[in-house]
Amino acid sequence: MLETLAQAVINGLLIGGIYALVSIGVTLIFGVVKIVNFAQGEFVMIGMYLSFFLATQFGLDPVLSIVVTMPALFVVGILVQHFLIRRVLGQNDMPQIFLTFALSLLIVNLSLMLFTANYRTVHTWYSDEALHLGGLYIPLAKLFAFALAMVLSAALWVFLHTTDLGKAMRAAAQNREVAMLMGINPNRVFCVALGVALALAGAAGSLLMPFYPAYPLVGQVFVLMAFVAVVLGTLGNIIGALVASLMMGVAESLGIQFIGADSGLIVVFLMLLLTLAIRPSGLAGGRAR
Amino acid sequence: MVIAAASQIRIIHKQEVCNFDYNLVYNLTLSPRAKLSAKLEREKLSPASHRRLAVPWPREVNMRNGRNPTSKRKTRREFLIKSAGGALAAGAFGAYPLRGYAADPVNIGGLYPVTGSLAQIGVGCVEAAKLAVEMVNDAGGITALGGAKLNLIISDVQSDTTVTRTETDRLISDNKLSAIHGCFASALTLIASEVAERAKVPLLTGSSSDQLNKGRHFTFTPFARASQFAEAQLQMSKLVDDKPKVAVIFENTAFGTSTSNGLRELAPNQGVEIVLFEPYSAGFTDASPLINKVKASGANALFSVSYLNDLILIVRTVKQVGLNIAINGGSGGFVIPDFYKNVGKLAEGLQGVAHWNHDIDDNAQKVNAEYKKRTGEFLFEYAGGLVAQTFMIAAALEQAASSDPQKVRDAIAALDLSSGYAAMCPGGKVKFGPDGKNIHAHPVGVQWQNGDLASVFPQADARAPLIKT
Structure with a gap:
């Protein structure tokens, strides 16, 4: 019993690490640029396909391929901000929602056309391996993904707290108008925010590839969890999103284990509902940082 | 002199x-x-x-x-x-x-989804349909009709039920058809069959829905029915262990629920114990908790009624956990060549049930070799079945000595075949009952072995022993 419980917690934490990468991206964009990026999951999908083709064409290990997917999606993020999002900022919220939603639909359908609806998997030496500790097991692929996700989250935290650009982004997140008055160039900050968020999505894609199949609709599986985590952990709060993601992973896993395999998400959404009822602004309170 | x-x-x-x-x-x-x-x-x-x-x-x-x-x-x-x-x-x-000098060709229709979500399989079906017609024509066409050639008219049903209805209508009204085969997906076939019934044109199909055998006179199903698949799957678990303890996990919509309920109802009769019966919501991110449950149940066989991406995760997680369990995916989309291409070695040892397989007899192997030469892939379940169907239509045309759809329908209903390409189905015999069901039809149990799909069950159809994983 205790073993099953421990295993369920391990499973939850590991998948929670991946949720975190996606939700941190969403919350970063929301915190800084104040838009909800519905297409975040699609960028995860692009990251997966990038890793897939790098692995099948050049034999590059999917986890190592983050050195390609992260810069590539960073550039995509800057382009998306500069050519698309910049044009709808400042008006009311509707055009922004439509823009990212349309972007999501466009990317999904383009990839359906280009890649077909087939499931693609990459098989690496660690894909089917696991560390066995007593009666417990930790799948290697997920362990790598979790560890790198934590490293990337920490790196982001350091970036936001020690560099000028990072501080500018936090300033813009806290109060955009005042930040502008202090001489922060909003478009530059927004470009970096989008770039970093999409780079994280790309990293999530690469890290998923060794154990999760890529297909055009894969992004929607993860983006739903990401949105819940973002709301749960207070919109715009990065640490909040990280903690909420891990909590959700564990809640889902425990739900499947002890209630039923079709009830995992019920537990997660119940958690969301209770949080919203008791602390409407999220677990981290009203502060975005 | x-x-x-x-x-x-x-x-x-x-x-x-x-x-x-x-x-x-x-x-x-x-x-x-x-x-x-x-x-x-x-x-x-x-x-x-x-x-x-x-x-x-x-x-x-x-x-x-x-x-x-x-x-x-x-x-x-x-x-x-x-x-x-x-x-x-x-x-x-x-x-x-x-036209005055060669016997009039006999038109037969082929309804397949060449575009849309089912396109990949549909394209393979069309390849097979063309090959089958060529084989009939090269062998001299329909002798009883003065060596008339078969003329295949393909119509794209676009993986869509509405399009299927209009396309079937159009195909029948634009052409003088003697018979139709199609449409791969049961949901599409049910609609095409309704249209064909109304137009009184015989339709042959490999689709497995039992619905196709209810109140229909022009619809013929030469292969195993959905209800037979569950039985075969349960019997297969006995190949794994004399006392099979089966864990059934299924996605919780109509497809998974109905299939797994069928399994649960039949299990006692087959002497199979079900130790875990677990619905899950499709499209999960992580199969570990589910497999944790399977592990805790002590099952030695796992029936997974799943869509493809879930199945991939389940198979992978079972490997990671190091669980020694035989996985049977039932009759799903994983008995096609693409599955192995996408999933690779992970598929090895995976079991399933199919209504046709390319190694069931010599004729099937011959057709398979030709198909492989043309497409580079083995002849998959549905495509192989429709080659046999084309030959059944040809046999009926010979019997009827007429291209009139009503007469062809009667001839199909009276068919009793046990040799040739038309009889290359599990069981090797074709004779339709009053409900349009081939009374000899049964499913064949298959297993991925070295990148190929091998028939392993029942004994009479087995071409390779089951590999215990």
Whole structure:
């Protein structure tokens, strides 16, 4: 019993690490640029396909391929901000929602056309391996993904707290108008925010590839969890999103284990509902940082 | 001498016909008016003389060269067949006049999703359908109809139920069809079958929905029904262990629920114990908790009623956990070549049930070899089944000696085949019951072995032993 419980917690934490990468991206964009990026999951999908083709064409290990997917999606993020999002900022919220939603639909359908609806998997030496500790097991692929996700989250935290650009982004997140008055160039900050968020999505894609199949609709599986985590952990709060993601992973896993395999998400959404009822602004309170 | 005299008489006899022929062809190439008069002329001929005309059409050339007409005829025909010049010749003379000289081709329809979500399988089906028709035609066509060729008319149902209805309607009303086969997905076939019933055109299908055998007179299902798959799957678990303890995990919509309920109902009769019966919501991010449950249940066989991406995660997680359990995916989309291409070695040892497999008999292997040569992939379940269906239609046309759909329907209903390409199905026999079900049909248990799908169950159809994973 205790073993099953421990295993369920391990499973939850590991998948929670991946949720975190996606939700941190969403919350970063929301915190800084104040838009909800519905297409975040699609960028995860692009990251997966990038890793897939790098692995099948050049034999590059999917986890190592983050050195390609992260810069590539960073550039995509800057382009998306500069050519698309910049044009709808400042008006009311509707055009922004439509823009990212349309972007999501466009990317999904383009990839359906280009890649077909087939499931693609990459098989690496660690894909089917696991560390066995007593009666417990930790799948290697997920362990790598979790560890790198934590490293990337920490790196982001350091970036936001020690560099000028990072501080500018936090300033813009806290109060955009005042930040502008202090001489922060909003478009530059927004470009970096989008770039970093999409780079994280790309990293999530690469890290998923060794154990999760890529297909055009894969992004929607993860983006739903990401949105819940973002709301749960207070919109715009990065640490909040990280903690909420891990909590959700564990809640889902425990739900499947002890209630039923079709009830995992019920537990997660119940958690969301209770949080919203008791602390409407999220677990981290009203502060975005 | 006697032979020579006899052939002499035949030549003279043909010569008379030929002169007429020549004029006809000549006239027809001249002007629309001449065409019309020739048409009127032709309609005056009785069907019997019609058929006689069919044989010696290029005689005018022979007469001019003074060569043996038979040899010339042969080379001309060979030319037409081999160079696919039939179409060319038809174009040169106008398609119309030729019809009087070769037996009218028999139109059969093929309804497959060539675009949309099911396109990949649909395209494979069309390849197989073309191959089947070619095989029938190369073997001399329908003898009872004067060597009539089969003419396959493909219609794209676009993986969509609404399109299926309009396309089936269009296919039937635009063409004089003798029979139809299609549509791969049960949901599409059910609709095509409704339309075909109304138009009174026989439809053969490999789709497994039991619904297709209810209140229908023109729909025939030569292969195993959905209800039979569950039974076969349970019996297969006994190959793994004498006392199979089965964990059933299924996605919780109609597909998973109905299939797994079927399994649960039949399990006691088959002496199979179900130790875990667990629904899950499709499209999960992590199969570990689910597999944790399977592990805790102590099962030695796992039935996974899943969509493909879930199945991939489940198989992978089972490997990671190091769980020693035989996985049976039932009848799903994983018995196609693409599955192995996408999933790779992970698929090894995975079991399933199918209504057809390419190794069930010598004929199937022959067709499979030809298909492989053309497409580079093995002949998958549905495509193989429809090759057999094409030969069933051909056999019915021979019996009916008519291309009238009603007569073809009656001939299909009366078929009793146990040899040839038409009988290349599990069980090796075709005889339809009053509900359109092949009374000999049963599913075949398959397993991925070294990148190929091998038949392992039942004993009579097994071509390889089951590999215990």
